[in-house]
Amino acid sequence: MSVKQPNISLPLKLTFLIFSMVLNCMGIVILQLSEQNITYDKLGFLESFKDIPIAVFSLFAVNFIGRFGTKKSLIFALMLVGVCSLFLPFVEVFWFFKLWFAIIGTCFAIGKICVYGIIRNNMTEEKSLAKMMNSVEASFMIGIFVVNTGFGWLISSQFGEYWKFGFMSISLISFFTVYLFMKSQIAEPENKNIRVLPDLSGFGKLPFILFFAVSFFIIFIEQSFNSWLPSFYKDHLKVNSFFALQASSFLALFSYTGRTITSKIIHRFSLARYFMMCLFIIISLLIIISVIQFSFTENSKILLFLFPIIGLFLSPLYPVINSKMIAKIGKEKINTFTSLIVIVSSVSSSINSISISLLFKNQILNYYSLYILGAVILVSVLAYSYFKISMNKI
Structure with a gap:
């Protein structure tokens, strides 16, 4: 089954590409600002300026999208990202990064709800939806790869002091995506949400609670890599900034490969078995990494190559678990449901x-890999419980 509007596929993927770059430049910002005598505890709270606006605005975003429509809302969010990224290179103060990430987080809340809504309104069958979700979400991984590789080359070049001007390229992609959306025909939902706050009834059932718990810890694990892996490489493995970013880029490349492969083969497998198989492989890899880190410290450089492999099996988890639940949600509640997903994700990322x-x-x-391993084991327990519960209860 395919999307009813085939011309919308490219701008949807570009939307996730753009938000991926602006959200996951956090690792680059942390890496660069840490060299300007800004402490790690301050940089740790920097992510909260992105995640808290996402969580707060997500519920109100449903009403915003309902009033103005999916297309206009997406265009507004992308235009705001483009304009703010255009001005970022010309501002030198640290507080502007807080404001910038707050604006980015608010726009992401709008963008993700719109994209998920469009996909759900054009997909009904569970595995077809999973295929489309993995295809669009794969562009999110490409964004991580592009932003780490591009900024890595810029930082290591003779123009390294002008690294912030790399954000101007994100502006150009944003404006181009706005142009594509303006040329596209998007079917708007018939019933527009005019409530100040959306109807949350029914989302307190056990399957939803377990689903949100699983989603929480998947994002928890992903952000452990996306935002902090470059700094781990640099501080613990003692590699330079350029190599730290390039090694992290390979994690994104493997993640893109994992989601792309999943979109091609997912219809052949049970979603639950595929999900649990990926978790088992991740646990095995993290155990190997921990053994090397604690028992074979002289070979610790091999971790630069082992961590990216995890992306092959980590990246399909979020789209698969989301598509399985979204397929059961009525179209009239998909925006509200997506807003809750965004809230859970932002809170997880911030914590x-x-x-x-x-x-x-x-x-x-030294406890970096064990920290992540504990979260993966917890996801495995929660996911097993989630899949054991009959989805007919929803």
């Missing part, structure tokens, strides 16, 4: 960044 910053501040990076 993780603050807690992992303590590892860096207290110089206990």
Whole structure:
């Protein structure tokens, strides 16, 4: 089954590409600002300026989208991202990064709800929806790869002091995506939400609670890599900034590969079995990494190559679990449901960044892999319970 509007596929993917770059430049910002005598505890709270606006605005975003429509809301969010990224290179003060990330977070809340809504309104079958979700979400991984690789080359070049001007390229992509959306025909939902706050009834059932718990810890794990892996490489493995960013880019490349492969083969497997198989492989890899880190420290450089492999199996988890639940949600509630997903994700990201910053501040990076392993094991237990519950209860 395919999307009814085939011309909308490219701008949807570009939307996720753009938000991926602006959200996941956090690792680059942390890396660069840490060299300007800004402490890790302050940088750890920087992510909260992105995540808290996402969480707060997500519920109101449903009403915003309902009033103005999906297309206009997406265009507004992308235009705001483009304009703010255009001005970022010309501002030198630290507080502007807080404001910039707050604006980015608010726009992401709008963008993700709109994109998920469009996909759900054009997909009904569970595995077809999973295929489309992985395809669009794969562009999110490409964004991580592009932003780490591009900024890595810029930072290591003779123009490294002008690294912030790389954000101007994000502006150009944003404006181009706005142009594509203006040329596209998007079917708007018939019933527009005019409530100040959306109807949350029914989302307190056990399957939803378990689903949100699983989503929380998946994002928790992903952000442990996306935002902090470059700094781990630099501080613990003692590689330079350029190589730290390039090694992290390979994590994104493997993640893109994982989601792309999943979109091609997911229809052949049970979603639950595929999900649990990926978790088992991740746990195995993290155990190997921990053994090397604690018992074979002279070979610790091999971690630069082992961590990216995790992306192959970590990246499909979020789209698969989301698509399985979204397929069961009525179209009239999809925006509200997506807003809750965004809230859970932002809270998870913020809590993780603050807690992992303590590892860096207290110089206990030996526990980095064990920290992530504990979260993966917890996801496995929660996911097993989630899949055991009959989805007919929803």
